[in-house]
Amino acid sequence: MKRHSTMYKVLTCLMIFALAFSVNLAGSKNSAEAKVRTPIYKNPDLPVGLRVIDLMHQMTLDEKIGQMVQPERTSVTQDDIRNYGIGSVLSGGGSVPQQNTPQGWADMVDNFQKGAMTSRLGIPIIYGVDAVHGHNNVKDAVILPHNIGLGAANDPALMKKIGSATAEEVRATGISYTFAPCLCAPQNIRWGRTYEGYSEDPKLVGKLGTAVVKGLQGNKNSKGFLKGDKVVTSIKHFVGDGLTKNGQDQGNVTEYSDKEIQKFIKPYQKAIKAGARTVMVTYSSINGLKTHGDRHMITDVLKRDLGFTGFVISDYNGPQQIVPGDFRASMKQSINAGIDMFMIPNDWKQFLTVTKDLVQKKEVSMDRIDDAVYRILRVKFENGLFEEPYADRELVAKGVGTQEHREIAREAVRKSQVLLKNKNKVLPLKKNGQRIFVAGKKADNMGYQTGGWTISWQGGSPNWGGAPEADLTKGTTIYDGIKNAAGKNTKVDYSADGSGAAGHDVAVVVIGEPPYAEMFGDRTDLGLLQEDIDLLNKVKASGVPMVVLLQSGRPMIVTDQVKDWDAFVASWLPGTEGDGVADVLFGKYQFTGKLSYTWPRNMTQINTHDKSNPLYPIGYGLTTKGK
Structure with a gap:
C-alpha cells in the first residue's frame, strides 16, 4: 500500500480536476480512443503542475x-x-x-x-x-x-x-x-x-x-x-x-x-x-x-x-x-x-x-x-x-567549438584584460617593423592558459604536480595570438626560459599560476613562483622594456616586482582564445577591463581583510586610448 503525505493528498484534488479536463479534451474523439487515453503526466498540453501530481500518484x-x-x-x-x-x-x-x-x-x-x-x-x-x-x-x-x-x-x-x-x-x-x-x-x-x-x-x-x-x-x-x-x-x-x-x-x-x-x-x-x-x-x-x-x-x-x-x-x-x-x-x-x-x-x-x-x-x-x-x-x-x-x-x-562561439569567447577575452600599468605608453605594440620577444613557457601552453576545470578536474595537469599539457584542447595560445596579429614585417621570437631577449624592441613576458581546482588551490602565500621571478630577472637583465602578462585565478602579490615592469596586464585565465589577448596588446581594441577584486600589496592585507591603500583598488583599469 502506498503512503501519501498531507501535501500530496491536497494536490490529488487538483489531479482529479486535471483528469476531468483531459477527458473533456478527448470529447471529440470516439469512445474507443477515449479508452486508451494518454496518461495525464504524458500529455504535453496540460500544465506542468498537474502532470507532476498525476505521476506522483502512481x-x-x-x-x-x-x-x-x-x-x-x-x-x-x-x-x-x-x-x-x-x-x-x-x-x-x-x-x-x-x-x-x-x-x-x-x-x-x-x-x-x-x-x-x-x-x-x-x-x-x-x-x-x-x-x-x-x-x-x-x-x-x-x-x-x-x-x-x-x-x-x-x-x-x-x-x-x-x-x-x-x-x-x-x-x-x-x-x-x-x-x-x-x-x-x-x-x-x-x-x-x-x-x-x-x-x-x-x-x-x-x-x-x-x-x-x-x-x-x-x-x-x-x-x-x-x-x-x-x-x-x-x-x-x-x-x-x-x-x-x-x-x-x-x-x-x-x-x-x-x-x-x-x-x-x-x-x-x-x-x-x-x-x-x-x-x-x-x-x-x-x-x-x-x-x-x-x-x-x-x-x-x-x-x-x-x-x-x-x-x-x-x-x-x-x-x-x-x-x-x-x-x-x-x-x-x-x-x-x-x-x-x-x-x-x-x-x-x-x-x-x-x-x-x-x-x-x-x-x-x-x-x-x-x-x-x-x-x-x-x-x-x-x-x-x-x-x-x-x-x-x-x-x-x-558539434562544439564553432567559429561563432569562438568569436564570443574572443570578445570575452579582450574585454577581460585589465591594464594596470603602462609606463611610457609601451602599449599598444606596433604591428609593423617592431622586434617582439615573447618569453615564458606559459605563453605557449593551453594547460596554463585555461586553468582548472578544463578537460580534467585539475585542468591541464593529468597528475597533480605534473607539467600542464600544451596541447590540452583546441585553441590559440597567447604566443600564437601575438604572431597572428603582429603583421608580416614584424619579427616575433619566443623563448620558454627568457634567453635571447637582448636586441628586441619589447618583451612580452607571460607568468602565472599552474592549473588547480578547489582545495588544491588554497594558498598561504600568493607571491609569484620562483620560476617566474627567475624568468623576469633574466629578461630584465637584457634591458629590453617588459610587458608582463599575469595568468592567474586571483590577484597575486607583485609589489616588489611591478616597479621593474613597463606594462602590466592582468590576463586572468583567458581560456582557448589567445587572439583576444593580442587584440588589445596591438590596439585593435582598447583595454576596457576593470578590476572586480581589490589587488592587495601584501599577505597581511589579505589576512586582515584590509582593503585600504591596496596596490590597485577594485574598479581600477587603464586604457590605451590616445596612443
Missing part, C-alpha cells in the same frame, strides 16, 4: 526515493537506472566517455536514458555536468575565461551570449543540466576557488550571474521553457563560499554576522527571480553547522523567504560531511534540512536503503519526500525530457 515509495539520487556515471548502469528508478546521473570533473566527442557523449547519455525510459513509469533521468567556463569537460569545446575574468569585463549582454553559447554546446552532447553559474563573492583570495567568483562585490556577482542564467535557460514562462538548445542551471554554492576563515575550501564561516551574510544571499535572490531552477548547497559551514544540514538556511531562507520552487541539490558527497562516519545520521539531517537531490556518486544504493528505512520509521516524513520529488519532477517536465528524452542529433552533428 509512484511507489521506492520510485520516489530513486528520483532523489544522482550517481556518478562510472558507478551506475542502464539496468540500475531501470531497476532502481534513478532520477539523475552526473559526470564529475574529468569523467568523460571513451570517445570525448559530442557523438561519444550523446551516445553515452542516451544509453543511460534508455534505462530510464524502459522503467515502469518511463521517468527520464536528467544528466548533469560541470560546464563552468564553457563545456569544459569536452575536447575541443570553446573554453571561456574563468569567472574572475568575466567579472573584469562586466558586460551583462556579453554574459547572456556566453550563457546561450554554452547551453548550445552542452545540448550538442545530449546533456540538459549544468552545475553553473557560481554566485560566490570571495572575500579572501587565498581560497582555491576564487576564480569561480565574478567579483568580491555581491552586487556585481548578482548582475552578471543573473545574465548568465538567462542565457543558459532562456525566458521563463508557464510551461516547459528549458527545451531545445537551453539547459537547466544550478546556481551555487548556497551560501558562504569565499567567506570562510583564512579562505579555507570547505571551511567555516565565523567572521560574518547573519545580517552581513544577507548581502551574499542577494545574488541568489536575483537569479531565482530570473528563473534559476536548481540550487547547489555549499560544502562550507556557518558557525560550525554544515550547510548541507542547515534547515534554517535551506528550507526557511532559500525555499520560503526567497520563494525558490526548483530543486535543491547537494554537492559531491556533501551530505556525508554532516556527521562524519555516520551515513544514516547525515542523510537524516540533510533530507530534513531540505536537500531534494543527493549527489552521491558511489554510495547511492546505501542512500536508497537508508532513506526508505528513515521514512518507514517516521524519522523523515512523507511530506518531505513528496516535496523533494515534486520539485525534481517539475524541473524535468520544464526541461522537456518527457517529450524529448534523447539527444537532438542535429545539435550533436553541429
Whole structure:
C-alpha cells in the first residue's frame, strides 16, 4: 500500500480536476480512443503542475526515493537506472566517455536514458555536468575565461551570449543540466576557488550571474521553457563560499554576522527571480553547522523567504560531511534540512536503503519526500525530457567549438584584460617593423592558459604536480595570438626560459599560476613562483622594456616586482582564445577591463581583510586610448 503525505493528498484534488479536463479534451474523439487515453503526466498540453501530481500518484515509495539520487556515471548502469528508478546521473570533473566527442557523449547519455525510459513509469533521468567556463569537460569545446575574468569585463549582454553559447554546446552532447553559474563573492583570495567568483562585490556577482542564467535557460514562462538548445542551471554554492576563515575550501564561516551574510544571499535572490531552477548547497559551514544540514538556511531562507520552487541539490558527497562516519545520521539531517537531490556518486544504493528505512520509521516524513520529488519532477517536465528524452542529433552533428562561439569567447577575452600599468605608453605594440620577444613557457601552453576545470578536474595537469599539457584542447595560445596579429614585417621570437631577449624592441613576458581546482588551490602565500621571478630577472637583465602578462585565478602579490615592469596586464585565465589577448596588446581594441577584486600589496592585507591603500583598488583599469 502506498503512503501519501498531507501535501500530496491536497494536490490529488487538483489531479482529479486535471483528469476531468483531459477527458473533456478527448470529447471529440470516439469512445474507443477515449479508452486508451494518454496518461495525464504524458500529455504535453496540460500544465506542468498537474502532470507532476498525476505521476506522483502512481509512484511507489521506492520510485520516489530513486528520483532523489544522482550517481556518478562510472558507478551506475542502464539496468540500475531501470531497476532502481534513478532520477539523475552526473559526470564529475574529468569523467568523460571513451570517445570525448559530442557523438561519444550523446551516445553515452542516451544509453543511460534508455534505462530510464524502459522503467515502469518511463521517468527520464536528467544528466548533469560541470560546464563552468564553457563545456569544459569536452575536447575541443570553446573554453571561456574563468569567472574572475568575466567579472573584469562586466558586460551583462556579453554574459547572456556566453550563457546561450554554452547551453548550445552542452545540448550538442545530449546533456540538459549544468552545475553553473557560481554566485560566490570571495572575500579572501587565498581560497582555491576564487576564480569561480565574478567579483568580491555581491552586487556585481548578482548582475552578471543573473545574465548568465538567462542565457543558459532562456525566458521563463508557464510551461516547459528549458527545451531545445537551453539547459537547466544550478546556481551555487548556497551560501558562504569565499567567506570562510583564512579562505579555507570547505571551511567555516565565523567572521560574518547573519545580517552581513544577507548581502551574499542577494545574488541568489536575483537569479531565482530570473528563473534559476536548481540550487547547489555549499560544502562550507556557518558557525560550525554544515550547510548541507542547515534547515534554517535551506528550507526557511532559500525555499520560503526567497520563494525558490526548483530543486535543491547537494554537492559531491556533501551530505556525508554532516556527521562524519555516520551515513544514516547525515542523510537524516540533510533530507530534513531540505536537500531534494543527493549527489552521491558511489554510495547511492546505501542512500536508497537508508532513506526508505528513515521514512518507514517516521524519522523523515512523507511530506518531505513528496516535496523533494515534486520539485525534481517539475524541473524535468520544464526541461522537456518527457517529450524529448534523447539527444537532438542535429545539435550533436553541429558539434562544439564553432567559429561563432569562438568569436564570443574572443570578445570575452579582450574585454577581460585589465591594464594596470603602462609606463611610457609601451602599449599598444606596433604591428609593423617592431622586434617582439615573447618569453615564458606559459605563453605557449593551453594547460596554463585555461586553468582548472578544463578537460580534467585539475585542468591541464593529468597528475597533480605534473607539467600542464600544451596541447590540452583546441585553441590559440597567447604566443600564437601575438604572431597572428603582429603583421608580416614584424619579427616575433619566443623563448620558454627568457634567453635571447637582448636586441628586441619589447618583451612580452607571460607568468602565472599552474592549473588547480578547489582545495588544491588554497594558498598561504600568493607571491609569484620562483620560476617566474627567475624568468623576469633574466629578461630584465637584457634591458629590453617588459610587458608582463599575469595568468592567474586571483590577484597575486607583485609589489616588489611591478616597479621593474613597463606594462602590466592582468590576463586572468583567458581560456582557448589567445587572439583576444593580442587584440588589445596591438590596439585593435582598447583595454576596457576593470578590476572586480581589490589587488592587495601584501599577505597581511589579505589576512586582515584590509582593503585600504591596496596596490590597485577594485574598479581600477587603464586604457590605451590616445596612443
